[in-house]
Amino acid sequence: MLMDYLQAAFLGIVEGLTEFIPVSSTGHLILLVDLLGFEGPPGKVFEIAIQLGAILAICMVYWPRLWGTLSGLGRDDTANRFTVNVLFGFLPALVIGFFAHGFIKSVLFNPWVVSVALIVGGLLILVIERSVGKGEVESVDDFRFRLSLKIGFLQCLAMIPGVSRSGATIMGARLLGVQRAAAAEFSFFLAVPTMVAATAYDLFKNWKDLTLDGAGLIAVGFVTAFVCALLVVRSVIAFINRYGFTPFAYYRIVIGAVMLAVLSLR
Numbered sequence: 001m002l003m004d005y006l007q008a009a010f011l012g013i014v015e016g017l018t019e020f021i022p023v024s025s026t027g028h029l030i031l032l033v034d035l036l037g038f039e040g041p042p043g044k045v046f047e048i049a050i051q052l053g054a055i056l057a058i059c060m061v062y063w064p065r066l067w068g069t070l071s072g073l074g075r076d077d078t079a080n081r082f083t084v085n086v087l088f089g090f091l092p093a094l095v096i097g098f099f100a101h102g103f104i105k106s107v108l109f110n111p112w113v114v115s116v117a118l119i120v121g122g123l124l125i126l127v128i129e130r131s132v133g134k135g136e137v138e139s140v141d142d143f144r145f146r147l148s149l150k151i152g153f154l155q156c157l158a159m160i161p162g163v164s165r166s167g168a169t170i171m172g173a174r175l176l177g178v179q180r181a182a183a184a185e186f187s188f189f190l191a192v193p194t195m196v197a198a199t200a201y202d203l204f205k206n207w208k209d210l211t212l213d214g215a216g217l218i219a220v221g222f223v224t225a226f227v228c229a230l231l232v233v234r235s236v237i238a239f240i241n242r243y244g245f246t247p248f249a250y251y252r253i254v255i256g257a258v259m260l261a262v263l264s265l266r
Contacts, residue, residue, distance in 0.1 A: 009224045020166050058188055058192060081141070112260075126249045128245075151190070
């Protein structure tokens with residue numbers, strides 16, 4: 001029993017640390033659940049709950065901006081433009097995710113896919129970091145609707161586990177001329193509707209499995225994910241401005257290669 005709680009806390013920490021950086025939190029959870037043999041509540045309810053912890057963290061950090069936007073809707077041009085940009089960025093994932101959800105969950109959610117995606121994604125980050133300039137778009141407020149929509153389509157690549165939602169949006173934005181800090185910040189904002197919708201849909205699909213069994217494991221994972229995500233979100237922009245995305249690329253390649261070696265030895 002104690003080991004179950006320790007594993008739940010560890011998985012929550014991993015979710016919180018990886019959700020908003022380009023290394024794929026979903027991929028990490030798939031690999032770790034497989035390696036640890038973790039058996040949480042049925043229906044992937046545990047994984048859904050710890051994602052909610054990460055969502056709460058991003059909402060808390062950016063609450064002044066989010067509240068200012070909500071209260072300014074209809075009256076403030078900046079708030080209106082920001083809201084439409086986020087909705088345009090979210091729209092492709094909403095539509096494609098709805099139709100492709102079953103296939104993705106049943107076919108792509110396995111350690112082999114994750115490991116390969118981690119390596120390929122890491123190599124792409126290295127190429128983008130070395131070939132793309134500083135970028136012309138300095139702030140999220142400078143985004144145009146067409147730019148947000150393009151980033152939204154690129155975010156859909158993250159439906160392949162191991163690609164990373166934040167990685168797809170940030171690197172996609174960089175390719176489209178957005179500076180590093182603005183790309184990361186837009187990825188944070190875009191995470192709110194995207195993750196809320198994905199979590200709500202998963203809860204709906206697994207409604208029959210929602211019981212109080214495993215509530216303690218869920219609570220531990222939720223809290224640790226929230227705390228760790230809070231720490232990451234507060235510091236990741238400064239880290240990116242100083243070091244760029246190259247460290248994440250090398251991390252992805254190493255983890256993916258190690259996992260391929262482990263899987264091939266089974």
